[in-house]
Amino acid sequence: MTAEPAALDRLDRRILAALAADGRMSNAQLAQTVGLSPSPCWQRVRRLEAAGVIAGYRAILDQERLGAAEVVLVEVILDRHDDAALERFGREMLEMPEVLEVHLTSGEYDYLVKVAVDGTRGYERFLREKLFRVPGIRHSRSSFVLRTLKDVQAYLPPAEGA
16 A cells, blocks of 8 residues: 655745755755745754655765675566565565665566675675575576666656646
8 A cells, every 4th residue: 555645835845856956955055945944944844754755864875985886786586476485585685785775576577686796706795695595586687787877766756737
């Protein structure tokens, strides 16, 4: 079951767009950017947080500077598709720090897994020491990301009638 979309006015949308671009800006900077005074701006941000529209804030780390510059997309097919198998696979993925994202998908493959590694040797080590030890994997297929053309964390749909 999905949540109903939040009712957002023009100022809410401007706040969300500004925070999506720079989540570290101060409330005073945000208020100036969206054309509000600080107190009403702060109240709107708190309301958006309480409603779950703003789910959190995070730092974006530079994987290259951290020694894991390569990203690999791994498509995984499981042997079984019952609840226990899906939950077990999910738990195993949560335990692997180099796994950045895991998506249960429709189509030929069951999961799309995004992994950060240190080159082909790092990926080989990830496969041998971690992924291939996960019970229930029937098949996987990997693709190294050569270049990322777009990387955003959220989509703000247009307002109704816009």
